[in-house]
Amino acid sequence: MAATIAHLLLWIEQPLLIPAVAALVLAGLIPGLLLVEAIFARSPQPPTLAERSLYAIASGYGVMVMVMLLVSYLPGGVNRWQTLLAFDLALALLLSIVWWQKRSHHPQINQIEGQRIRANLPNPYHPQSILFVGLIVLLLVGGFFRLSNLGYAEFQGDEARAALRAAAVIQGYEDVLLIHKKGPAEILLPTVVYSLTGHLTEATARLPFALAGLAALFAVWLLGWRMVGALAGWAAAFLLAFDGYLIGFSHIVQYQSLILLTSALVVQIAHQVYREPVWPVHELTLLAFLLATGLLAHYEAAAAAVPAGFLLVAVLVQGRVKWPALLRAAVPGLATGAIMLGAFYLPFVLHPNFAATYTYLVDRRVGGEGSFPYNNLYDFFIRTTTYNSSYYALAMIGLLVAALLWAYWRGLPRRWAQVAGSAILLVLALTFWQDEWLRAGETDLIFVPFTLALIAVWFLPRLRSEERVIWLWLGAPLLLAFFLISKPRSHVYIFFTPWALLAGTVIAAIWFLFRQRVGARTAFIVGGAATAAATFVFGFYIYWFFVYNQVEVLRTWYQNRPAGYWAPYEEPDDKALFGFPLANGWKVVGALYDQGVIHGSFETNEKEAWVPAWYTRGQLRCGRTADWYFQIHNLEPFNDGDRLKMEHFLRSGFEKWGKVEINGADRMIIYHRTGARLDFPTQQPNDGLRTFPLDEYRLSFDLLARPAMTLTYPAVARPIGNPLHANLGNQIWLEGYDIRHPKPLRAGDTIHLTLYWRAQEPIAANYKVFNQSYYGEGTMVAQRDGYPVCETRETWRWDPGELITDEYELPVKEEAPDGLYPLYTGMYIEETLERLPVLDENGNVVGNQIHLTDIRIGEE
Known part of the structure; x- marks a missing residue:
């Protein structure tokens, strides 16, 4: 019945939160309940109602991650019907297992003669009414801080990356999960909602993580109750209900809330086995499933293996279980965890981008500035x-x-x-x-x-x-x-x-x-x-x-x-x-692009690429050709250098054009390139500018936030149309290029060239890219030099192994005669004009530029 209602609610257009909740119930909660029932159907010590409820919620996340992962591996894009069919098949499979186990159930003979131990816990005075009050307090306090105003804030930083890559999964970018530098859960969970509902908003994307954060409080209470007493467990959960880190994590599209939930339950299950090691095959299977779910979110979920492993080893050390018997009971769980983790981490490690991931983790996160050991x-x-x-x-x-x-x-x-x-x-x-x-x-x-x-x-x-x-x-x-x-x-x-x-x-x-x-x-x-x-x-x-x-x-x-x-x-x-x-008003920008009020490339003082890419729906961000500039304010204050850089850029012909209004105050300032040369463009008055109240554009943007959008670097690694694998100085590979232009190509037209670079090793120098087409002694017909990724991704910032997508627009000169001309590319140091040599397979220098292709201007 619940599944049928959830199917129907998926097709409601507005409010968008209703189909999102239906998607989570259909793809997560119901399969989670069935999975727990399937695991414990023959258990001699089935879980209590509280345990079963929390196990089901956490297991539902694991089901969503695994099913969506397998769907993402299908060739081509992901259609709505494919996702729905995949979860319906998962439901049918789990229902069949539960039915078969109930039908063939017989008393289980304990295969481990484990010795139970009596929990040495306080015996507090906790009548049912007090426990109920504690539950309500935790639900109200924890729920209020985690679920309130989920949709107000715009995506911040890594949130937009997860949303963009969710769209990429649906569009069929088969390696988008493998270029992510951590587990795929924070992408796959919003992908479930995105695929099943057709829309993704800030509230619907954050909802799974907010609910996980709320459930984690009750998991901590349950764990504490079992280990140190009901009051101590409740006090721990109550304190965490006010923890700003955990509340912040519930308000973003990131993995932390899922790890908090699964980790608490992993330790709780291990403790249950420690106390009552009586044929724990069911508990160990669920433990492995939840631990693997956490590890599919992030490597740091492995921290839960420390206390869980200690408790399981303690069972053996205390001689209450023989290790061969415990090992036999652990086999299904070990197989479950290995299959789940192998399904993602094997292709992840074997992917060429893993070298970049390794460098990022080891050199930038674990290692870095300062002397070891660190003092944080x-x-x-x-x-x-x-x-x-x-x-x-x-x-x-x-x-x-x-x-x-x-x-x-x-x-x-x-x-x-x-x-x-x-x-x-x-x-x-x-x-x-x-x-x-x-x-x-x-x-x-x-x-x-x-x-x-x-x-x-x-x-x-x-x-x-x-x-x-x-x-x-x-x-x-x-x-x-x-x-x-x-x-x-x-x-x-x-x-x-x-x-x-x-x-x-x-x-x-x-x-x-x-x-x-x-x-x-x-x-x-x-x-x-x-x-x-x-x-x-x-x-x-x-x-x-x-x-x-x-x-x-x-x-x-x-x-x-x-x-x-x-x-x-x-x-x-x-x-x-x-x-x-x-909120800066990015939704207004996306709506204005969609309406055609503004068009063309843009630049902004937002440092990261993710947020503008999501809200402009993939419009080109490039300072070299920008017609628009969006000035925003972030939580991280801009320093004087940032302000001077912005002012200098705007002096190149920009003046104020409009403003976004939020809660009655001016927020984003929109500049347009008019050719005006102002000394201090940012100090122009805001009075008289076009005003765009954010509230009038929220819904229109949310309705257009569908998976079909332009995706670019760094959200995705696009397929390379013309592979090359050319070696520049044993430092950089040119993996290939894409090129498009009007046909026939005329003088005054623009050539769109995309280069794909990959660093072979850490690079100390800052190389500039040249793209030239010329004849004779160097008479140019088309040219564009620039630093990679529109001056935003200098070569000294490249991680070895990461594929860099680098776009250029080469204007064909007005005086260019018709003819066939070679197109070259390469790299050089701007201060000295020294070029990176091009090497052959044996490491011999064969030149200082790479011949990409020939371009024809005019009719053949």
């Missing part, structure tokens, strides 16, 4: 106090320190616990005072006390296995992010779940102690008051920065920072800011 403590604190109020950040740090001191107090002799605790407090005080206080020459040694403190707690005696595994889960990725990776930035979220669980154990311990002294009734009243106070203090900051959008607070921080919130910085961090409200 200051960067972490400043960014965290941008995403969160300083009060929240300090409270979380304080609770973690309290959990560490409490662990030492229980695991060490009194004197040693006091010494260790004093040392930790001293180190923290010094680090807050000066984060680089512990240096030896050029080497920062701050990692030493942090590492020792965590290693000590890992090996403390008298610590429950559950608590030990949480410390391991926290410590390994924390040390990696703070000291072993050059630029962790927002990737620090991978240790937030165990951090919250440890904070929750402290809160629960304090509450139980308080209840013993004052009684349950007073304790519940005080606890409720504390919950309300935390909701107000933490929630008001989050509301102001992430939900409220009449004023974009972070962008206008100096004018609109919330009163009463102390900040440890003069201005917010300006890097890796995602999920905050930001």
Whole structure:
């Protein structure tokens, strides 16, 4: 019945959110429910309702990713009926498996005589009414901050890349997933919605990730309940409900929320096996499926394998299960994970672009500027106090320190616990005072006390296995992010779940102690008051920065920072800011292009290529030929160099033409090339300009945001029409070219030339490209020189292995006589005019330019 209703709702045109929800129900929720039922149909210990619900939600994401991945491998483009048929077949297959298992069900004989262990958990007073109140609070608070105003902000940075590549999957670019530098989930999930509904908006693209972020809170509660008690688990989830990183991730088309959900459930399932290792083939199969789903989102999902692996090894070490029996139970799960991961990562690793991916990850993310080991403590604190109020950040740090001191107090002799605790407090005080206080020459040694403190707690005696595994889960990725990776930035979220669980154990311990002294009734009243106070203090900051959008607070921080919130910085961090409200009016530009009001190439002060490519629907962005310029404002402030560069460009003949109005304020300024030479074009008044209110163009743009659009580099790697593989100086390959022009070609016409480059190694120099067609001693008939990708992708920025698509427009000179002329290309250093040599297969120099083809001007 639900599937039938979802099929019908897919065909509703407006509002666009309804068919998007139907698509997620049909492709994700229902298959997830059936998959969990199929896995546990014969289990001697089926999951509880809470477990089954969360397993189904998370499994639904895995089904969507895998089915859409297989559909994307079909030759040609992806039609709506193909996607619908694929998910209907998946439903039919799962229904058949469930029916067959129910029909042939018989009592399962335990093949592992595992010893169950009794959970040594607190026995809190938690009547059903209290648990229900906790559930409602978590649902309301978590849902409000994650689902409110999903469609206000325009796509930011990598979000637009995911949307563009979703369109590319539908159009049939077969290697678009393989040039992505991480797992395909963040592309495939919006592709499901895009393909089944025919439209993709900011709200519909973000919805799967927002729902995953909300479900992750309940997964953390369930995990905490099983490992450290119901109250501690709820407190952990409640704290994460206000975490700005996690809220931001729920507001963007990126993978993090999916990893938070799957990781919590992977550890929960491993813990279930640890407690009751009775023929865990069903649990281990689901564990592998969810872990593989996380890894199909990003490599950092592997962090969940640390605590899960520890718990499974503990079962063997404690002798409660023999390893051959556990290995037999794990075979279906191992096969499931291998098939899922192999389906994507084998072609991913074998693709030529993997060299570029490897360089990016190793040299730019893991390695980079600064001396190893790194010290990211200051960067972490400043960014965290941008995403969160300083009060929240300090409270979380304080609770973690309290959990560490409490662990030492229980695991060490009194004197040693006091010494260790004093040392930790001293180190923290010094680090807050000066984060680089512990240096030896050029080497920062701050990692030493942090590492020792965590290693000590890992090996403390008298610590429950559950608590030990949480410390391991926290410590390994924390040390990696703070000291072993050059630029962790927002990737620090991978240790937030165990951090919250440890904070929750402290809160629960304090509450139980308080209840013993004052009684349950007073304790519940005080606890409720504390919950309300935390909701107000933490929630008001989050509301102001992430939900409220009449004023974009972070962008206008100096004018609109919330009163009463102390900040440890003069201005917010300006890097890796995602999920905050930001709209510049790009939808107006897309609608104006569609209406023909504006046409021609453009330039903008938006640094990344993704956002303009999505909203202009693939119009050419090229400063060399631009007729339009779009001035926007980002969360990352533009420096004086950026402003001078923009002003210098606009002096080449641009003046103000129009403006986009958002919430009654001028936002995007549109410039048009008129030939006017103004000294300061940006200082022209805005009065009298054409005004385009964003609200009048939102729906019209959303309706035209269909998969059929022009896709260009870097969103896709287009097929090469004329392959070459020419070697320039053992540094760069010219892999080929495409060429198009009017036929017959006349003087004054334009030749459109696309070159495809690939770096063989890291390049230090900044080479300029020449494209020339001439005769005699160098009489030019057509010429265009320029730096690659319209001056935006200098050769020193190329990653080895990445295919660079480089477009040029060569005007044929008016005086060019009819005839057949060779077309050459190559590279040179502009300052010295020294050209890169062209080499043959044996490495011998054969020239300094590459003959592409011959062009004919005039009739044959």
